[in-house]
Amino acid sequence: MIRIAVIGAGAIGGTLAAWLAQRDAHAITLCVRSPLDELVVETPAGTIRAAPRVLTDPARAEPVDWVLAATKTYDCAAAAAWLPGLIGPETRLAVIQNGVEHLSRFPQVPGARTVPVIIDLPAERTAPGRIVQRREGSILVPDSDAGAAFAALFAGTIIDAQTTPDWLTAAWRKLAINCSGIVSAITRRPAEVANDAGVAEVMRTLVRECIAVGRAEGATLPDSLADKIVVWTTRAHPQSVNSLHADFVAGRPMELEARNGVIVRLGARHGIDAPMNRALAAPLGAAAAAA
Structure with a gap:
């Protein structure tokens, strides 16, 4: 047993x-x-x-x-x-x-x-x-x-x-998916929000920043990952809600540091700026604190 x-x-x-x-x-x-x-x-x-x-x-x-x-x-x-x-x-x-x-x-x-x-x-x-x-x-x-x-x-x-055999790359690949999910929390819309062209471009920018930092940390991430994540999200169950979105709506603490802040923090270690991840995480965190 x-x-x-x-x-x-x-x-x-x-x-x-x-x-x-x-x-x-x-x-x-x-x-x-x-x-x-x-x-x-x-x-x-x-x-x-x-x-x-x-x-x-x-x-x-x-x-x-x-x-x-x-x-x-x-x-x-x-x-x-x-x-x-x-x-x-x-x-x-x-x-x-x-x-x-x-x-x-x-x-x-x-x-x-x-x-x-x-x-x-x-x-x-x-x-x-x-x-x-x-x-x-x-x-x-x-x-x-x-x-x-x-x-x-x-x-x-x-x-x-x-x-x-390459857990590091797999972890950063998952982080690239997770970091883009902040758009659902901000808009309070499930996965279908990725069908909006403007939102999709924001997602790509979030992921590109993650790719740059992940590569500096030793992960092998292709440029095409940004487009792929948008496509994967549009093909997900349209009412699928990620945990960041669910926690924000429910008034619970959020994993902003693990999903977006870590990209900003580790990026700074390598001299890589991640302005989109920083810019979206800050107001979402402030909104959650006020709620």
Whole structure:
């Protein structure tokens, strides 16, 4: 039996916990702030349900084989409060978050036992424990023993988990997609907003800045990525809402630093300006603070 603790029951954490619980070989513990009766996820393959063990007190946590940190990046301190109880001498930690700085977020766990995870899983939480998963989803992890072991957890599910020899490039490619999503939060419109020609050009500019900084960091990113991301967005479910948009509308904190601010910050390290990412993140952050 593989013991898995999932920290966070939002759209990503809840969906992953529900799918992992479909396998008899897994014993799932959900680490959350508020208790849940069950997880119900509407997926492309039909509705799945799970009733994992639920903990709300870190003092009750016990060592497991895997910890999946699936909180927002600004909640890392709260997630870290669970680690002393969950982490044993062989426990591995999977950091399933946005951005490109996964390995620096939980220094409590040795790097050799930490797996940075890129996830593409369009899902929205409609109520506590209730989630809509819009398509099958995919996961990319480094090509290592720990990465392969993590990917194997999802065998038999509709989530395609794979290893990649160039995780850095994959991470920056995902960041390029995420940084462009700020236009949905600002306009309060779902993916269909990319069909507006002016908005599409703003998205391209955001992505081009990300490409420049990513290349300076060592990623291999083609110029064509900017156009491709606009096309991908127009082909997404027209009502698909990214997490930045959903958080802004709901009045929750946003991952502006992990999705746009990091491009500005790391760009400055290399002498690369990212004015569009800076210009859009500043007023959105101010609007959120006022709300």
